[in-house]
Amino acid sequence: MHEEALLQHIYARSKDIAGDVLVGPGDDCSVVRIGSAQVLLTTDQLVEHRHFAADLPIDRIAHKAVARSVSDIAAMGGAPSCALATACLPNGYLHADALFDAMHRAAAAMQCPLVGGDIAIHDGPIVLTVTAIGTPHPTRGPVLRTGARPGDQVWVTGKLGGSLASGRHAAFTPRVTEAQRLCDQLGEDLHAMIDLSDGAGRDSGRIASASGCAIELDETALPMHAGVTDWRCALGDGEDYELLFTTAPSVQVASVKATPIGCCVPGEGCWLINRAGARHDVTTLGWNHGA
Numbered sequence: 223m224h225e226e227a228l229l230q231h232i233y234a235r236s237k238d239i240a241g242d243v244l245v246g247p248g249d250d251c252s253v254v255r256i257g258s259a260q261v262l263l264t265t266d267q268l269v270e271h272r273h274f275a276a277d278l279p280i281d282r283i284a285h286k287a288v289a290r291s292v293s294d295i296a297a298m299g300g301a302p303s304c305a306l307a308t309a310c311l312p313n314g315y316l317h318a319d320a321l322f323d324a325m326h327r328a329a330a331a332m333q334c335p336l337v338g339g340d341i342a343i344h345d346g347p348i349v350l351t352v353t354a355i356g357t358p359h360p361t362r363g364p365v366l367r368t369g370a371r372p373g374d375q376v377w378v379t380g381k382l383g384g385s386l387a388s389g390r391h392a393a394f395t396p397r398v399t400e401a402q403r404l405c406d407q408l409g410e411d412l413h414a415m416i417d418l419s420d421g422a423g424r425d426s427g428r429i430a431s432a433s434g435c436a437i438e439l440d441e442t443a444l445p446m447h448a449g450v451t452d453w454r455c456a457l458g459d460g461e462d463y464e465l466l467f468t469t470a471p472s473v474q475v476a477s478v479k480a481t482p483i484g485c486c487v488p489g490e491g492c493w494l495i496n497r498a499g500a501r502h503d504v505t506t507l508g509w510n511h512g513a
């Protein structure tokens with residue numbers, strides 16, 4: 223089953239969640255009220271052979287496992303509080319201590335200390351699951367995927383493409399600081415945000431779909447890493463772990479280094495407008511976990 227289809231199935235079953243669940247499945251984090259506080263919750267799996275190659279060094283595996291979940295906290299404009307990590311490890315695996323030590327170090331470095339976890343053994347690849355807990359920005363509150371509207375500018379931090387080939391997919395810094403600065407500077411003018419895990423095309427499409435509008439990206443505006451020359455790679459390689467966000471039309475983003483790459487318009491889907499003015503559907507470009 224494709225991940226997208228499975229997620230839609232889960233979302234459909236979660237429609238009736240209410241009460242203290244302020245945001246259910248379908249965003250980068252869920253938002254739950256616990257006591258008088260709002261809490262961000264997210265979990266993510268890292269599977270050997272699927273999300274990393276068997277020869278990736280242990281400290282990189284650990285970093286990636288933790289950073290992917292912390293990046294989801296950043297995508298909401300939040301600050302990480304702590305995390306739980308579980309590992310399903312192959313029979314006879316000799317590096318469990320080193321792996322958990324490395325996850326502890328990575329999590330501490332991201333101000334998201336590991337506070338618990340579990341290990342199981344199986345006949346299969348390494349599977350790491352990190353559940354991160356965080357708090358929304360104190361004044362802006364959680365930044366959702368649903369807030370984009372026609373007329374918004376679309377921005378991205380950093381550069382796009384080439385994540386796997388360069389090794390950045392396992393060495394990136396979650397954009398927690400940048401997300402908080404955006405909340406500080408823009409407040410309610412920061413309309414929607416996502417972290418780029420599956421590619422800027424597919425992930426922009428998620429904001430567009432959640433918000434009920436379309437997004438148009440301008441080929442000539444896309445910031446690409448050195449060695450990336452094709453917009454298909456910039457939008458489809460995935461695992462950039464940059465922030466893609468939309469703002470009110472006249473806003474100037476001064477608090478972080480970000481590039482305006484397009485705009486929200488009426489309609490649906492995410493479209494690349496190339497140099498010649500042709501429109502390409504990029505909603506399905508990029509990484510589908512179930513494909």
Ligand SMILES: [Mg+2]
Pocket residue numbers: 250293294297416417418419
């Ligand atoms: Mg995400």
